[in-house]
Amino acid sequence: MSRSTRKLILPGTIAALIVATVLLAPVLPLQDVRGMDIPNRFAGPSAAHWLGQDDFGRDVLARLIWGGRASLFIAVGSALFAAIIGTALGLLGGYFRGVVELLTVRAAEIILCLPPLLLALLVVTILGAGTWPLVLALTILYTPNYARVVYAATQQVRGLDFVTAQRSMGTHPLKILVRTILPNVLPPLLVQMSLVVASAMVIESGLSFLGLGVVPPTPSWGLMIRSARGAMEVAPLLLVWPSLALAGTILTFNLLCDRLQSALDPRAVTAGGALWLRPRSAAAKTPAAPVEAPADAPLLEIRDMSIAVRDMELVRRVSLTVRPGETVALVGESGSGKTLTGLAMTGLLPDTLRVTGGSALYTTREGKAVDLAKLDEEGIRALRGDEVSMVFQDAAAALNPVLRIGEQVAEAIRAHHDLEGEALQTRVVELLRHVGIPDPERRARAYPHELSGGQRQRAMIAVAVANNPRLLIADEPTTALDPTIQAQILQLFAQLKRETPGMGMIFVTHDLAVVAEIADRVTVMYAGEVVEEGPVAEVFERPRHPYTAALIASVPEGGAERLTAIPGSVPSPRQMPAGCRFAPRCAFATERCTAHPPTAEHPAPGRVTRCFHWENVT
Amino acid sequence: MTEAPSTAPLVVAESLGRNFPTRHGLLGRAHDVWAVRDVSLTIAKGETVGIVGESGCGKSTLGRMMMGLDLPTTGTMSFDGRDLSALSGPEMRKLSRRMQMVFQDPFGSLDPRRTIGAQIADGLRTHNIVPASEVKTEVARLLEQVGLPTSAAQRRPHEFSGGQRQRIAVARALSTRPDFIVADEPVSALDVSIQAQVVNLLEDLRRDLDLAMLFISHDLHVVRHLCTRIVVMYLGRIVEEGPAEKVFGSPAHPYTRALLAATPSLHPGDGSDGDRILKGELPSPANPPSGCPFRTRCPLAEEACASAVPGLDPVGKHWNVRCIKAGPVTAAQEVPA
Structure with missing residues (x-):
């Protein structure tokens, strides 16, 4: 079982417990939910009534469990229905675009223009209060949310190569939607789901509280909160139980959806740490007092x-x-x-x-x-x-997109020199000119995205060499x-x-x-x-390590009929070969190579190779 | 399936053009941006045509149009005698069995959430290549063909290295038993030693399966190694096309020469290449220069170059160049005035 699957156990168990309890309500040895006991109204917790009795003397525990049945059914049910409809609309709209998009996503978005509570009120007023009208109202309410999220995710995924590969394979578009795109838009869908379940529970409680949801005497958490509010001064605990149930359930669902999302992603989650948790081993970081370097030191x-x-x-x-x-x-x-x-x-x-x-x-x-x-x-x-300074591979990522090029160069200079105003500007322009950016006065005011790839790389080199x-x-x-x-x-x-x-x-x-x-x-x-290692010309002329020799031979230059490929691939850091790490892919490898790592040899002055067989390589 | 006579080219592109009009501002006039312009190209079975050019030259758009993934704005694209833009959805899907694609990014071209086996089996199932009971054996055979263990079928893409993923992508492309493969920069994202593995694999497959192949790349060395015919593109147009040994041995277009000079070599010259390095950058396709698109960076440009787009004129057998000052010159020779 992977780490992410293990993490599912906790929220999964709690959610299963909650669902099982409300499902098993009819067979559990609970008190009658409607059985009134007026003399004992507002009685506190006792052996017979674990959570006490409410304003009609009814058992709170029984009402909580039965009420959960209504609340959960409405919230999860409407979240699921809305998810199914909204996902279908979003997938179709996002994949086909054009008219389909207009008919699906854009049409659903009209609902977003209506105030949510008003819309729910409208449906409930037309169809009458009750569980099903409430599910319908909430489904309508949440469908556009899903449609939008899935639509955006679909648009991102549809341009990816693996979708294009499916298209070029002649797969039917509907099949591509279900098989390829749907699994890849699931993560944002799950996030949306956890939000909607929570929000639907709150709205259900709100509507029931207003008397527009579940009809009394059928219990629901919203109704319980409503009736408890009136008796807040007398029995504050009555308000606590349904609120706790509501909050606990919502938190559990959020956790479950989060964990599910990471469990569904086959790629391992990269462990990253917050900056302040950075391990600092004091011993390793004790800076040695700077020593005078020898005159000919490298x-x-x-x-x-x-x-x-x-x-x-x-x-x-x-x-x-x-x-x-x-x-x-x-x-x-x-x-x-x-x-x-x-x-x-x-x-x-x-x-x-x-x-x-x-x-x-x-x-x-x-x-x-x-x-x-x-x-x-x-x-x-x-x-x-x-x-010491550094030039990175991807200039587009290494430069700050919201800062002008000139400011970024100036920042690098200011970090180490007290240069300000005119002098700083002159230096910046001079640097940009130095790295071959045409029209540096104007370019200094440009943002990175306004420059071409080559110019951005020049700008980054300017930042790197700003302080010589x-x-x-x-x-x-x-x-x-x-x-x-x-x-x-x-x-x-x-x-x-x-x-x-x-x-x-x-x-x-x-x-x-x-x-x-x-x-x-x-x-x-x-x-x-x-x-x-060694001087470039010498190493390329006569490599003394089989890996170098193979690398040089695999460059498709010259008239060789067939390229020399190195078989296999680089070993993973977890499974490094015991001896020479190149031995499994090496044509020269012998038993000796797999037994011990080779020591450094010096085939010529200034050259080093780590190979037992360097004399035979070339 | 009717077998085309071996002499007739399998893939024929005729004056293909693709326009991506863009609008500036809400009410601005739509601006024509031609990614590909007036490209004619034929590929026969067993032939590998290399398309060379820098980013923005339209080579990938051309590849997509030749696969039928994108419809040309002008011109026609036909495969085995059938015009791709005239086909209906189901007909196109049926025909796409015979055309497959290998992508540049081995990390993006495989679905991260499904197993390798399932992804290779997709093509087999969609086109009923083998009976359902034999899909597993066929997947194993395909994996072996590209040099991967059959146990790979149960694993997901993230468990493989770049080179292995590219092999998987090739296996997936081969699953439908295609006649034509478009390889869009299939080795540029790979390490040198792995590049050679994939290049050799593609070469073997082309020979063994008699495939027609369009190989798109910016790496001149790889193209020279693999291709029989080379097409050099600049700003959406073909500037030079011809047999590989001619185009590389004695390039006739100044851009081809510049591209060759710019490519780093294991055996760098005496440094005289310095003067040959092209100045400036690719002009924007939204606002191309008048006349010859290359004239803004061309060392030979003169006034006449700005007046009209030069024609693609022959300078040898099967060898055409779009330059009014074209002349086959070897790198050592002086440029004729």
Whole structure:
């Protein structure tokens, strides 16, 4: 049983208990609901009458259970009827659009124009008070709500590829609606359902309270509240019982619907934590006093760094060195840990992840050595943007959509410098011009959505280099771009490199061809480990790890008749092979590979490979 | 089912155009936005045609029209001699058995709430490909054909990696035993090593099943590898089409040349490519430049380019280019004035 299914047990049991109790009311050993006992009116709880007696001396417990029968039937019944009709209307309207939409969703929306209580009053007045007219009134009342919710959800889902796939398969539209779209619009439908059940119960109580719902002497929770109100001073408890029942039932239904929603979603719910619950292990975060770095120290030296989520190691003992002015490419497939390594350098790891070992010594402008992996939030914030900064893959998501481009660049500058007014503006425009945005004075006032993809990426690079960082981390900065735009952005990076000779760069990418264009050194990662590193030209000329060799061979360049594919896929972090992690997919693998993880070998000065068979690779 | 003679193309698109009129403001005049304009294309059985272009060039819209998912505003699209826009709903659904699609995003193209087996079986059941009792065996066979274990049928999409999902999508497309497959950027969302798996799979299937295939991509290397014929599109129009080795070996249109130069390579040149990098960006299709759509970014543009849209003229056998200054030049040669 999955975690989400287990979570259904509690609300499911309570709801089942409630439903069973009201259903079994006729067979339960209850007192007569209508049996009056005037001498004992307003009597408190006793052995015979557990919850006491009301203004006619009737048993409150019996009336509560029988009353629940009426209230629940009306609320759940009308919620279900309305759900069925409204869903059908919403699905049809949302999928077919056009005239169908007019006849279904738009027609249903007319009801929304009428005040709900008035509408209910109208129906009840025409058909007379009673259970069924009330169900009808509430059904009419709630149908447009469902129709609207389902209509909106359907419109979102109908454009998705899997619906298009069904269409192109020649599936009948009605079948697509029921089989493909309905399950995918269920979550908002369930939320709506829980709201409607609650609201219907309240309205039922209200109408009964007004004398327009259930007719006395048939009990309902609304009627009970109504009669108890008159005797509030004498027997306040009479008001408490039906109110408690009402509130408890509504809460149970809401909980049930919430849990049902997560149980119905096959995708695992990602565990996220509130920011203030962030684990802070005091020991790991004690910042070491900055030490004077040696004069020839590299800009960044990561040694044996590991990153883990709870007990699962995602990055294991990664080492990486960046010298001033050097561009190091971090290459790997998805799941290789390359992005996490980059994020860790800016202290931007997701909350559930932590650096569990190793160090990342960074040499600051003042020549001090600090360990980025051990800095606390305050310390890393002082460096972030000023000395170490980052360019993200998706500029559209990384830029704030409601702030003008110029303000976002200015914000980055102000975070570390006391620049104001005219001087700040000049600097912003200068930066935008520097990254090749045409007409920067005007563009500074543009919002991100007014720029094209390439321009947005340039704007984000402007934000990143605003304070002349010494280490720039670029995470797949050209992956989402078209070839001609990608070429422009790569050219921009090359230009930045030329103009700021001291700046080191970590270029995270999965594209080997991009590595060849931009980087000086390359570090190849696989399944959270570094498998090979060295100067780009040498590594590409003669890879010394089977994975690197296979990656290069799988690039569809050159005239090979058939592409070399690496069989299988990257192992999941839960099931990492014991020895070399690449062994299960490797053509060179022997018994030795599956027994022990290979140690670092140095085939040539400045090169590292982690493979027992590196001599035979190429 | 009547078998078309092997010489006749299976899929014929004739001067296809698709307009998405947009209105600015409540009372504004509708503005024509042509996503695709005047595209003619034929694909025969066993042939793979590659469509190359950047986002916004209309390649995906073209793919959808060729699948009959979208009706063209102008022109006709016929499959096996039948005009798609003249077909009724049931007829179209019946014909769609023979045309299938593989999508770009392997995470969006599968229904997250249903098992793999159920989704592959959909096509089998809809078109009664096999008797109901054999659906299970057929699903297993399809999964094996794309290199997945048969136990995959019981699992849901989120349990698979991107490459595996793309294989599942291919298995689903193959379930109806189609003659024509449109693959819309099927490998762009995948890792390099997985890309090769899927490209090889598509290549094998095309050969073994004699499929006609339309392969849409912005990755020139993949297209060159897989396709026999290449169509390069820019702002809704075909700017160059021809045999793969011609279009890539000696591109005749300046845009094709720019696209080739812009594609990063494992063996970068001496850096002289710098001058070749295209300036500027794609103009908005709502407000295309007069004359040749490429002239605003073209290094060869002159006054004559602004006057009229150049015709798609032959520069070789089965090789057409839409440029008044077209000439097949190799990358090393100087551009003739």
